[in-house]
Each structure stands twice: as structure tokens, then as C-alpha cells.
Amino acid sequence: MKSYGVQFLYNAALSSGSLFTPIYAKSLGASDLVIGYIGMVYGLSIFITGIFFGRKADVLGRRRFLIIGLFLASVLASVQLFAFDPWFLMITRFGFGFAAGMFPPALVAYAYDEGLPMGRFAAAGSLGWGAGNLLVSFAAVAGWLYGALLLHERVYFTGAVVLAGAFAIALTLHTVPREVMKAKPITLDVIKRNRDVYLSF
Numbered sequence: 001m002k003s004y005g006v007q008f009l010y011n012a013a014l015s016s017g018s019l020f021t022p023i024y025a026k027s028l029g030a031s032d033l034v035i036g037y038i039g040m041v042y043g044l045s046i047f048i049t050g051i052f053f054g055r056k057a058d059v060l061g062r063r064r065f066l067i068i069g070l071f072l073a074s075v076l077a078s079v080q081l082f083a084f085d086p087w088f089l090m091i092t093r094f095g096f097g098f099a100a101g102m103f104p105p106a107l108v109a110y111a112y113d114e115g116l117p118m119g120r121f122a123a124a125g126s127l128g129w130g131a132g133n134l135l136v137s138f139a140a141v142a143g144w145l146y147g148a149l150l151l152h153e154r155v156y157f158t159g160a161v162v163l164a165g166a167f168a169i170a171l172t173l174h175t176v177p178r179e180v181m182k183a184k185p186i187t188l189d190v191i192k193r194n195r196d197v198y199l200s201f
Contacts, residue, residue, distance in 0.1 A: 002169050003111045004124045009166035010070065010107075011128025013077065013159040014100055016135040018042075021093065024152045030086035038090045045097030054105025062110040066170045069103030074163035080156040113176040135162070 021042075025035045057065045076096040083089035111121045139154035 002173055003107065003114060003116060004121065005169050006066070006070070006107060006166045006173075007111070007121060007124040008128040008131070009162050009169070010073070010100075010104070011125040012132040012135060013073075013162040013166070015129040015132030016139075016155060016162075017077065017080070017096070017132075017159050019133055020136050020152070020155045021089070024083075024155075025086050025089055027152075028083070028086050028089060030089075034086050034090075038086065038093055041090055042093040042097040045094050046101035049098050049101030050105055053102045054109075057106035057109055061175070062106040062113065063170075063173055063175055065106040066103045066110065066173065067167070069099055069101075069106070070163060070167035070170050072099035072102065074160050074167050075099075077156060077160035077163055081153050083152075110173070110176060135159070 021038065022035050025038055030038070053065050053069070073096065076092070076099050080089070080092045080096060083092050108118075108121070112118065135158055136155055139151070139158050
């Protein structure tokens with residue numbers, strides 16, 4: 001059940017930020033092109049670190065990357081509070097994407113090692129995305145709860161708190177026996193075989 005909780009919470013945090021960031025970037029004066037760049041940089045950083053640290057998790061173990069990634073993500077999510085222009089927002093989104101890409105592959109592998117049904121596990125992530133969208137709405141209307149915080153501060157602060165909750169749960173996860181794998185380098189043949197997966201990402 002703890003893995004389900006981490007899956008739900010981190011997806012909620014990521015979806016809330018992804019939904020709101022274009023709106024915030026626009027308020028900072030970003031053009032549609034720059035907003036696209038911000039989304040591209042964020043997605044690319046998640047993609048690259050997901051591949052790299054996913055392979056490392058197969059070799060070195062899942063739990064350490066879960067804990068490190070969630071800790072960094074919760075910290076870097078709060079850094080987005082201080083974005084004062086579109087370019088600094090792009091930098092903060094890149095850093096957050098770097099951290100956010102570290103742990104999802106390790107989490108999926110950990111859940112598999114636990115013997116959890118992958119369909120239900122994926123559903124917990126989908127539920128988290130829906131909850132994240134609701135979080136944005138909640139943050140928008142609950143100014144009284146956050147005091148003087150501006151809208152973007154409410155959204156990013158809420159995401160950071162939710163990620164901190166996922167991090168707290170991850171600290172309680174025990175090490176699960178796993179098959180030690182020797183990861184082979186990614187070749188062009190591997191990329192060609194999985195090109196549809198990469199392109200859809």
C-alpha cells in the first residue's frame with residue numbers, strides 16, 4: 001500500500017505543476033514559443049534522467065533512487081516559488097524535471113519486485129493526476145488558507161508539500177529482494193525498436 005501512496009502523491013504533485021506552469025509563464029510575459037520551450041525543457045530533463053537513473057536502479061537498487069529523487073523533487077519544487085521571469089522559470093522547471101525523472105522508473109521496478117499488480121499501480125498514478133488537477137483548483141480558491149501567498153506560490157508550495165509527503169512514505173519502504181541485472185548500454189537498435197514509445201513520450 002505504501003508504494004501506491006507514493007505513486008498517487010507524486011503524480012498529483014507533478015500534474016498540478018504541469019497544468020499551472022503555462023498559465024504562470026504567460027503571466028510573466030512569456031510568448032507561446034517560450035512556453036513551449038519551458039515544457040520541452042521540462043519533459044526532456046525527465047526523459048533523460050528517467051533513462052539514466054532507471055538503468056542505475058536496476059543495478060544499484062531501487063530504494064536509494066526513490067528517496068534521493070523524491071527529496072530533491074520536493075526541494076526543487078519549492079524553488080519554483082521564486083521564479084520572477086520566464087527564463088528563470090525555465091531553469092527551475094529543468095531542475096525540477098531532473099529530480100522528477102530520477103525516481104519513477106525505480107518506483108515501478110520496486111512495485112514489480114513487491115509483486116503488485118501493475119494495472120492497479122498504474123491506476124493509482126492516473127488517480128493522482130486527477131487529484132493534481134483538483135489541487136490547482138483548491139489552491140486557486142483557498143487563499144484564506146495560505147494567507148498572503150500569490151496563486152503561483154500556492155500551487156508550487158502545495159506540490160512541494162505533497163512531494164514531501166511522498167518522500168516521508170518512501171523513507172518507510174523496506175528493501176525488497178530483487179534480481180540483480182547487468183544493464184547493457186543503449187544502442188541504436190534498442191532506440192529503433194522502441195521509437196514509438198520514445199516519440200509518444
